[in-house]
Amino acid sequence: MIYFDNSATTKPYKEVLDAFVTVSSEYFGNPSSLHGLGGQAEKLLFQARAQVAGHLKVKPSEIFFTSGGTESNNLAIKGAAFLHKNKGRHLITTRVEHASVRATMEQLELNGFEITYLPVEKDGRVKVKEVEKAVKQDTILISIMHVNNEVGTIQPIQEIGELLKTNSSILFHVDAVQGIGKVPIHLHESRVDLCSFSGHKFHGLKGSGALFIREGARISPLFTGGNQEWKIRSGTENVAGAVAMAKALRMTFEKNQSGIERMKKVQSILRAGLSSMEGIQIHTPFEHAAPHILNFSVKGMKAEVFIHALEEKGIYVSTTSACSSKKKSPSKTLLAMGVSEDLAGSAIRLSLSFDNTIEEANTVLIAIEEAVQHLRKVMN
Structure with a gap:
């Protein structure tokens, strides 16, 4: 998992x-x-x-x-x-x-x-x-x-x-x-x-x-x-x-100096990998951004479908806030940032802890790419 x-x-x-x-x-x-x-x-x-x-x-x-x-x-x-x-x-x-x-x-x-x-x-x-x-x-x-x-x-x-x-x-x-x-x-x-x-x-x-x-x-x-x-x-x-x-x-404060550095590396690998994939738009800014959250959209794909596709591979991610994730309406945050309704409706959030690793990030990137390709074939 x-x-x-x-x-x-x-x-x-x-x-x-x-x-x-x-x-x-x-x-x-x-x-x-x-x-x-x-x-x-x-x-x-x-x-x-x-x-x-x-x-x-x-x-x-x-x-x-x-x-x-x-x-x-x-x-x-x-x-x-x-x-x-x-x-x-x-x-x-x-x-x-x-x-x-x-x-x-x-x-x-x-x-x-x-x-x-x-x-x-x-x-x-x-x-x-x-x-x-x-x-x-x-x-x-x-x-x-x-x-x-x-x-x-x-x-x-x-x-x-x-x-x-x-x-x-x-x-x-x-x-x-x-x-x-x-x-x-x-x-x-x-x-x-x-x-x-x-x-x-x-x-x-x-x-x-x-x-x-x-x-x-x-x-x-x-x-x-x-x-x-x-x-x-x-x-x-x-x-x-x-x-x-x-x-x-x-314990969090004791771990955070080394943990945040590792978290930044993991986030950076995820950002670079997602940026290289066709049809993916990243919403998390480069500057003034926390080290543990990365939000992106897969164009033309429903977020719920994508989340379950990753879950089948043992990977757990989410859409918007957990308090609102079961609602079907697009993210109010992304809409306020000027993101279109379609993209806001396909947004995925990856969020890290100090324990997440570079190996996990690479595994997740492969899984995301495979899920995108599979779902596009199904949709077409």
Whole structure:
């Protein structure tokens, strides 16, 4: 099996699974309980928070555990909008955000908020000047992803943060789910107020995530109840998930120096091989692109058919975002980049982990070429 669908989810590290099982079986107490078992769980939760904060170079009190990227995005955007609606009702985002951001914005529009959806260039990148032009007197939040989950474009987060340093009344949210551990992000230097993470994108477990909330930034909770996570996210904490996620993040950062170099080589081989094939168009840009994503279209071919053809060879890839891959509509991201509907409808995403090899890349290229030739014969 060759797994090239790591942007959808990654395989958990064995050590991460071991940590989850150990905590679940031996330290299963409720962190809010007063007895010793609860105290042990609380201590593990504190340690996990401190570890995550350390890797992100922020304070432990700025890390709030959630169930993943979708919850973190919803909490950040709705929490900011609902708390600050008396200051203003205007939010800014882009046309290439993840579905959990886009749908949240659409829901806020139904609740009387005004949303500006910024266009992007052909490389999928938003212009900082467009962000600046979109700001109004009643703007309360800007939400822009770090790395695009479909094509891998890196947005100018630091430059946007610089722009906002002169306007402290606007909160800046970044969806960093795809970039963490692969593309550097400096939260405080980039003047980021809110930042979303998801454990299963860096070899942690599904159902674990975090939201960074800069000290001094305020949002409203979505869940009310027992006031866990400093009243921001009520509900009994997933201690085992948090510990496992902290371990996954540590291991990812330990591996990323050599891992990213290998990943770049694998991506480069894939890009060169695909570029030499007739009828294939690559959508991932050369510049401002993450090292682990490569998006391309096979002209005149349905993406679903192509994916199943590769699956028969033991190769796993995907179409667009995993959250939207079963929908038949073309990628909104590619359409926003100016890609035609036909090409957008035939788009394939290859996404790598540190463990993928050059040998796998060469095998995949041969399989892609064979699949293209076979399917063209069938279609003709």
